[in-house]
Amino acid sequence: MKIVIGAAAGNVGSRIAKKVAAANHSAILLGNKLLSLENLNIPNSSSYEVDMSNVEQVVTYTKGADALFWLVPPALGVSSLKEWYDDIIAAGVAAIKENKIPRVVVISSLGAGASENLGTVTYVGNMEKAFKKVAPNVVFLRPGYFMENFLLQKGDILKNGYFSFPYDQNHDIPFISADDIGDVAAEYLMDAHWAGQWTRNIMGPRNITPQEAADIFSEELQKEITYKQVSYDDIKNQFAQFGANDTVQNELVDLYKALGDPNGAYATPRTIEANTPTTLEQIIRNKFISA
Template sequence: MIVVTTPTGSIGHQALEHLIRADAPLRVIARDPSRLPAAVHEHAEVVKGASHDPAVLAEALAGADSLLWVMPPDPAAASVHAHAIAFTGPLCDAITAHRVPRVVGVSSLGRAVARHAGQISAVFAMDHLIESTGVHYRSLGMPGFMDNMLWQLEPIRSQGVFFGSLPADRKSPACATRDIAAVAAGLLLDPTWTGQETVAVPGPEDLSPDDMARVMSEELGRPIGYRRLPAQALQASMVERGMTQAWAQGLTDMTAAVEAGLYDAEPYPDRATTSPTTFRTWCREVLRPALGA
């Protein structure tokens, strides 16, 4: 039995598509089962509730062979680190109680060097907690998601611009969530791996914001530019939109860590094999249809 959390999220729903095609026995945890596609209801058991609720976890993990664990963000959290600890603690208790053999977790690149990296540091605290149970664990190490560009559909459409706080020429890796989901599904379907390791899913190339703007312009057939905003201005804007100061500060710290080289600490062999979707392909197959819709 494979258990999937966040089944309507960007990674969870795509991992489910792979698992359904493989005809694997499935169980999902969903706050709102009505949001699940018909195919999920047809192929999976559905446990209603939050994935950090001990009672929900007890029901979902009974007899489980593997689990896909995604820790969702909480922009209302008073502390980024405390959110990670409080959300993951009940999982660790349930893993131990139900002797779950394997867990695949969505984490980040840069674990060996991350210091004061906001939400990235918090997700590494999550990794550490899960590993402390002794469970066989694969931590999926990825950089920023190409799919985060979908949050900026409106300025791309109306102004021909997207925003960020990295320097325009700062190259860094990016990956597509569909590649992360494929790697996760492969691990969930494989009952042979043991131990605790990080599996890098870095994307096939390093790109700067200016590189992305050029590719987007070519694929969308019109000029798209990048506008860098001061980190403090972005932080203030996030707070104005309802984030806590702590959560906004965490995102600022995370961006600063990426700019300082968080994702550059180690080489990533076979990048095109583990995460083959280029940004150009993603723009053609995901961004352009989203803008058209």
């Protein structure tokens, strides 16, 4: 099978690429930096530097695909996340429609499209609606909060003994590893027998509060790690330092508010098929201690 993987250099995309290549499928890797794709050293693959918001490029490099993996990669230096999502959605829609791609796997989010003003949770809901119009066979994977987000605070955790989010310390969060997301996505991409339009929640092995996460880090690292709840103004300032304009800052605050709402996206009931195996303890051992 010829499987095209968007944003293939990311945590999820690279995991999929390795799984697809290991199963002797042809992996077509798309990303915004050719060197990052080539550095993955994926056998039986071809790498192409592609702007995923460019319709012409995406249509060109998805021709002949038996399956397509699509997600919207993170971006801070854009005029608005809404426009960024809309452009990448449009490129994906065009590719599926013009190339008649038989099967598509999309990364969405828990709570996708539940209401307006939820930041990217709203935008991935728009993506689900758009893809349903053109993809007869599509799976929307709706993950919880990436465990790998802790890696963005690795320095503070290891050196300063704390991590921070804008969530209440007792807020219940379905943490999931990007590895598990990639594994589930790869299974669908390599299976030519399923059909229809599906959504599937994937939520890790169990929900964990920020305080419980701090306790787990303390146990695994054998040092006290504390949780600090920060304000939304703190969040805006942090993203401003990374080059995000006011619009993007506000969209990200909307996202954090949606994820921190005790009756919001993360209040989604857990079912058996939503469970995935990788624990936070394993992530700490493999990506904090052994890395």
